[in-house]
Amino acid sequence: MQLKEIKIYYRSAEINDFDEQMQRLIEKAKQQTELSYAPYSNFSVGAAVLLEDGTVVCGNNQENIAYPSGLCAERTAMFYTNSQYPDIKPIAMAVAARNGKDFLENPICPCGACRQSLLETELRYKSPIKTILYGTKNIYVINSIADMLPFAFISFD
Numbered sequence: 406m407q408l409k410e411i412k413i414y415y416r417s418a419e420i421n422d423f424d425e426q427m428q429r430l431i432e433k434a435k436q437q438t439e440l441s442y443a444p445y446s447n448f449s450v451g452a453a454v455l456l457e458d459g460t461v462v463c464g465n466n467q468e469n470i471a472y473p474s475g476l477c478a479e480r481t482a483m484f485y486t487n488s489q490y491p492d493i494k495p496i497a498m499a500v501a502a503r504n505g506k507d508f509l510e511n512p513i514c515p516c517g518a519c520r521q522s523l524l525e526t527e528l529r530y531k532s533p534i535k536t537i538l539y540g541t542k543n544i545y546v547i548n549s550i551a552d553m554l555p556f557a558f559i560s561f562d
């Protein structure tokens with residue numbers, strides 16, 4: 406048996422490290438938390454997707470009394486993006502979360518189901534989606550969804 410290693414890189418950043426377009430994307434993700442429907446968890450997540458033509462598409466978490474029927478912000482945003490702009494490549498996504506009133510100090514990372522769904526989009530457009538995970542103290546930048554999901558289910562071969 407051979408021990409193998411998978412290594413991923415991500416960046417820790419602060420808001421001034423981003424250009425104006427990316428700062429706007431982060432701001433959109435933050436604003437989206439206000440539109441979230443999260444009466445069960447009181448945990449509001451916002452996501453903003455940047456397309457290669459500059460269009461920004463937003464979404465937020467939508468909960469349901471039958472808990473698993475709800476949907477995370479990332480999938481709400483990306484499914485809407487894919488449904489409305491199938492011909493334009495998504496190139497980046499920003500995510501922000503509030504536990505009640507306050508934004509979290511440290512970013513949250515997309516759940517496993519979101520990673521699998523986002524990876525599908527990355528593979529579909531054959532282009533990495535840069536993910537910016539916002540926190541008031543730390544902001545993480547991950548260059549592609551694939552980096553967040555090693556051992557992904559991607560092939561039937």
Ligand code: THU
Nearest residue numbers: 446448450466477478514515516
């Ligand atoms: N949630 C998201 O929208 N995105 C994540 O990355 C993690 C969790 C939502 C699902 C649920 O509505 C609430 O946050 C609490 O888990």
